[in-house]
Amino acid sequence: MKLVYTHENTAIVQNAKNLLENNGIKVILKNEFASGGAGDLVPAETWPEVYVLNKHDYTRAVELVSALSNKANEPDWFCESCKEPNGAMFESCWNCQAVPVS
Numbered sequence: 001m002k003l004v005y006t007h008e009n010t011a012i013v014q015n016a017k018n019l020l021e022n023n024g025i026k027v028i029l030k031n032e033f034a035s036g037g038a039g040d041l042v043p044a045e046t047w048p049e050v051y052v053l054n055k056h057d058y059t060r061a062v063e064l065v066s067a068l069s070n071k072a073n074e075p076d077w078f079c080e081s082c083k084e085p086n087g088a089m090f091e092s093c094w095n096c097q098a099v100p101v102s
């Protein structure tokens with residue numbers, strides 16, 4: 001088992017986990033419920049963490065997750081249904097789960 005991704009924002013970590021699972025990589029999430037609400041300062045050791053179960057998936061997992069991180073620098077998109085801004089790495093609205101019309 002190898003740590004592939006960690007971030008203070010649970011939603012972003014969850015998104016990374018989903019991306020890896022969608023690519024057929026077995027992962028587990030740790031510290032999922034350890035972090036506080038938005039705005040709380042949380043020590044790094046309690047950040048949610050994504051681990052790959054099979055070490056031969058590790059290199060591919062890192063590539064997928066780094067592509068995701070690059071996407072995080074792209075502009076936000078606004079949800080068609082609830083008008084909430086979403087980070088570019090989110091494939092569906094964090095608030096209402098609507099998928100953007102592209």
Ligand SMILES: [Zn+2]
Nearest residue numbers: 079082093096
């Ligand atoms: Zn929405």
